[in-house]
Amino acid sequence: MKLGDIGKDFAGVVGLAILSLIIGVAVNRFSAHPLPLVHQSPSERLQGELTRLVAAPPFESFPVETIGLDEFRPVVEQKDDLIIDARSSHYYQLGHVPGAINLARDNFARDYIRLRPSLDKSKDSPIVVYCSGGDCHDSKMVAQALTSLGFSQVRVFTGGWDAWTAAGLPTESATKAANQ
Amino acid sequence: MKLSARTYYWLDIVIRLVVGAVFVTAGALKAGDTLQFGDKIASFEILPNALVNYLAMGLPIFEMLTGLLLIAGWFRRPAALGIVIVSGIFLIAIVSALARGLTIDCGCFGSGTPTRARMWMDFVRDTALFVAILYAYWNPAPSVRVESRGHAQSLSEPAAT
Numbered sequence: 001m002k003l004g005d006i007g008k009d010f011a012g013v014v015g016l017a018i019l020s021l022i023i024g025v026a027v028n029r030f031s032a033h034p035l036p037l038v039h040q041s042p043s044e045r046l047q048g049e050l051t052r053l054v055a056a057p058p059f060e061s062f063p064v065e066t067i068g069l070d071e072f073r074p075v076v077e078q079k080d081d082l083i084i085d086a087r088s089s090h091y092y093q094l095g096h097v098p099g100a101i102n103l104a105r106d107n108f109a110r111d112y113i114r115l116r117p118s119l120d121k122s123k124d125s126p127i128v129v130y131c132s133g134g135d136c137h138d139s140k141m142v143a144q145a146l147t148s149l150g151f152s153q154v155r156v157f158t159g160g161w162d163a164w165t166a167a168g169l170p171t172e173s174a175t176k177a178a179n180q
Numbered sequence: 181m182k183l184s185a186r187t188y189y190w191l192d193i194v195i196r197l198v199v200g201a202v203f204v205t206a207g208a209l210k211a212g213d214t215l216q217f218g219d220k221i222a223s224f225e226i227l228p229n230a231l232v233n234y235l236a237m238g239l240p241i242f243e244m245l246t247g248l249l250l251i252a253g254w255f256r257r258p259a260a261l262g263i264v265i266v267s268g269i270f271l272i273a274i275v276s277a278l279a280r281g282l283t284i285d286c287g288c289f290g291s292g293t294p295t296r297a298r299m300w301m302d303f304v305r306d307t308a309l310f311v312a313i314l315y316a317y318w319n320p321a322p323s324v325r326v327e328s329r330g331h332a333q334s335l336s337e338p339a340a341t
Contacts, residue, residue: 005257012258013265017238020245024237028214039218039232 220287
């Protein structure tokens with residue numbers, strides 16, 4: 001073993017290290033949860049999570065896209081989109097549109113945290129919100145809140161519960177028993 | 181200790197396979213969870229924060245790469261030296277953590293529960309790895325193939341420690 005040999009091998013090691021770093025950074029760049037380039041301790045990361053949870057963007061009123069019964073009905077029947085009942089849980093339990101989940105305007109934060117797992121899947125897919133109907137504002141406010149939280153395809157069914165039941169369409173109650 | 185060429189030939193293969201497999205496994209486990217590995221590196225309190233995640237991204241790849249090269253026998257001397265250096269650095273890091281009274285998980289194979297007893301086990305394992313690969317690196321590669329019938333030909337006895 002000569003020192004010159006070690007030097008040559010060491011140059012190879014440096015080459016391998018540079019190659020590994022390039023591959024590692026590239027893999028990280030395209031991974032689902034890339035690391036930030038500067039390390040954050042677990043407590044710093046938790047702090048970041050909390051900030052994201054608490055410091056939601058300020059609530060703003062802005063127009064939301066609305067749909068009528070003729071458009072809402074196939075959405076319910078196809079069961080592809082997330083349907084949100086924005087009324088209070090009391091009314092939701094008495095009866096709601098089949099498949100709808102309850103994200104009440106009054107209990108938004110609590111319901112939002114509870115429903116987070118299913119909500120997060122719909123960040124970029126269609127969501128329709130409704131409330132009792134007529135002049136109710138809950139559906140619009142919940143839709144605006146969701147939009148400001150980053151949900152990109154939120155619409156409001158303006159007819160609401162009144163229009164749905166007036167048309168004699170199927171409903172579902174808390175016990176999941178569908179009644180015509 | 182003087183080894184016969186045949187013994188040395190097989191010893192070299194065993195060291196390369198075992199150390200190579202350990203490094204590929206260790207690298208693969210860490211590559212899958214670089215976030216945790218970054219925390220492990222940070223827990224040694226040796227590197228500045230700015231460098232921690234680069235090491236977390238690069239080192240697992242380096243371990244897999246050198247391990248595979250060592251097993252395959254391509255570019256084997258730089259690969260072996262790379263493993264000597266990396267396992268040497270691990271050893272220093274563990275010794276320094278033991279000396280400073282830190283109780284941490286070495287993060288060598290993904291995550292585990294940090295205990296002092298495990299740290300001593302890590303120390304022993306790393307020492308064994310380090311000595312084995314240093315031995316394989318320091319001695320020249322076996323220069324002859326051992327015939328399958330068992331008698332070696334025109335041996336140049338490898339330097340042995």
